[in-house]
Amino acid sequence: MVRRDEMRDGERAVATPPATDAGLVFIGRIHTPWQDRMECPRQGRADGPLCQIVIDDVWKDALKDIELYDRLEILYWLHRSRRDLVWQSPKSDGTTRGTFSLRSPVRPNPIGTSVVFVERVEGTTLFVRGLDCLDETPVIDIKPARESFVPLAPPTPGDAMTNA
Amino acid sequence: MVRRDEMRDGERAVATPPATDAGLVFIGRIHTPWQDRMECPRQGRADGPLCQIVIDDVWKDALKDIELYDRLEILYWLHRSRRDLVWQSPKSDGTTRGTFSLRSPVRPNPIGTSVVFVERVEGTTLFVRGLDCLDETPVIDIKPARESFVPLAPPTPGDAMTNA
Numbered sequence: 001m002v003r004r005d006e007m008r009d010g011e012r013a014v015a016t017p018p019a020t021d022a023g024l025v026f027i028g029r030i031h032t033p034w035q036d037r038m039e040c041p042r043q044g045r046a047d048g049p050l051c052q053i054v055i056d057d058v059w060k061d062a063l064k065d066i067e068l069y070d071r072l073e074i075l076y077w078l079h080r081s082r083r084d085l086v087w088q089s090p091k092s093d094g095t096t097r098g099t100f101s102l103r104s105p106v107r108p109n110p111i112g113t114s115v116v117f118v119e120r121v122e123g124t125t126l127f128v129r130g131l132d133c134l135d136e137t138p139v140i141d142i143k144p145a146r147e148s149f150v151p152l153a154p155p156t157p158g159d160a161m162t163n164a
Numbered sequence: 165m166v167r168r169d170e171m172r173d174g175e176r177a178v179a180t181p182p183a184t185d186a187g188l189v190f191i192g193r194i195h196t197p198w199q200d201r202m203e204c205p206r207q208g209r210a211d212g213p214l215c216q217i218v219i220d221d222v223w224k225d226a227l228k229d230i231e232l233y234d235r236l237e238i239l240y241w242l243h244r245s246r247r248d249l250v251w252q253s254p255k256s257d258g259t260t261r262g263t264f265s266l267r268s269p270v271r272p273n274p275i276g277t278s279v280v281f282v283e284r285v286e287g288t289t290l291f292v293r294g295l296d297c298l299d300e301t302p303v304i305d306i307k308p309a310r311e312s313f314v315p316l317a318p319p320t321p322g323d324a325m326t327n328a
Contacts, residue, residue: 014222019187021302022241024273026185034322041322042315049325055264058178059272061250064262072264075239075275077186086225090316098228100219100236100306103313108223109188109304111239113277132322138185140273142264149267151206152254158198158205158296161213 004037005082010096012087016108019083026138028055028124030076035135037080043103044114044132051116053126053139060124063142070118071145074131077138078110112137115145168201169246174260176251180272183247190302192219192288194240199299201244207267208278208296215280217290217303224288227306234282235309238295241302242274276301279309 007013031052034040041048053074055063066072085106087096099107116128126142143149171177195216198204205212217238219227230236249270251260263271280292290306307313 012225014225017189017222019189021190022188022243023183024186024188025181025183025247027272033325039320039322041320041325042317043323045323045326047326049327058181059250059264061176061178062263062272063265064251064260065265066262068265073277075273075277079186083189086223087228091318096228097316098230099226100223101227101229101232101308103307103310103315107305107307108191108226109239111275111305113237113239113307113310115310140186141271141275143267143271143277144265146267146277146279151267152261153206154255156203156205158203159207159209161197161205162209162211163213 008089008092009094010089011085013084014086016084024140026140027059028053028139030131030133030137030139032131032133032135037134040134041132044130046117046130048129050119050127050129051131053128055124057124063124067121069144069148071148072116072118073143073145074114074116075141076112076133077140078105078112079138081105081110083108083110172253172256173258174253175249177248178250180248188304190304191223192217192303194295194297194301194303196295196297196299201298204298205296208294210281210294212293214283214291214293215295217292219288227288231285233308233312235312236280236282237307237309238278238280239305240276240297241304242269242276243302245269245274247272247274
């Protein structure tokens with residue numbers, strides 16, 4: 001099971017290759033009201049609790065201009081999740097889904113993505129709504145939400161390729 | 165600069181901490197028409213070229229039920245990108261933006277996210293449109309697109325929390 005690490009009827013695990021193909025640096029921490037995986041929402045909501053994303057000082061300059069966007073895509077590391085389940089039973093009823101057809105935190109690379117609504121920014125702290133993760137979850141990236149962003153750089157040959 | 169690894173006027177780099185907080189396993193490779201970073205589109209398009217996502221056999225079972233979704237979120241590792249720029253100059257004109265206010269491939273953890281449109285699935289190969297990355301880019305995750313997915317598991321206390 002996802003939240004207590006045991007396996008449910010019908011679930012399937014695999015022997016996973018070593019997770020050494022690339023390395024991540026945690027760029028900060030997320031603060032939410034949820035201390036236990038059993039309490040975390042299944043999905044964030046725009047009118048959910050105000051949460052904080054606190055970025056480490058070394059990356060402070062990378063926050064320049066962040067206030068241009070009120071919707072940000074956040075990537076975070078689901079540090080408490082097992083990584084070896086390929087079939088999961090979300091309803092605990094013996095029926096299963098393949099991991100890549102779920103947004104479960106249990107996956108080969110346990111990375112969560114959410115689009116958050118920014119309320120304000122104070123120094124290296126972002127106050128946002130829309131998260132669904134545990135308190136103290138490590139952050140790995142912040143980007144403008146896809147829908148809000150238009151590239152600044154000039155187009156490339158690839159931008160014009162259609163229907164190939 | 166993003167695509168040739170040099171720095172442009174006004175750009176700023178930092179001494180980065182070691183990227184050893186967590187490890188990734190590459191779950192497959194992406195095949196696109198783009199062999200050079202100068203050709204890659206700035207953004208994927210729904211009517212762009214048909215690309216292939218080939219998943220490693222060890223994760224084959226995790227693809228079960230993937231055909232339930234015609235829009236998938238793909239996470240991939242931008243393996244050619246430097247990771248130390250905090251200010252970038254997308255127009256090469258001396259004006260800069262903070263990295264977290266850009267969707268540039270250059271970032272502390274160079275992870276790209278795209279929503280793709282699935283044309284068909286054959287074994288462990290997904291044929292999709294909407295990608296923007298180099299040929300041979302490593303894949304790190306596949307999830308149903310946020311907009312298409314409704315959780316199967318029962319709600320938790322957190323799901324009901326609003327406006328805290």
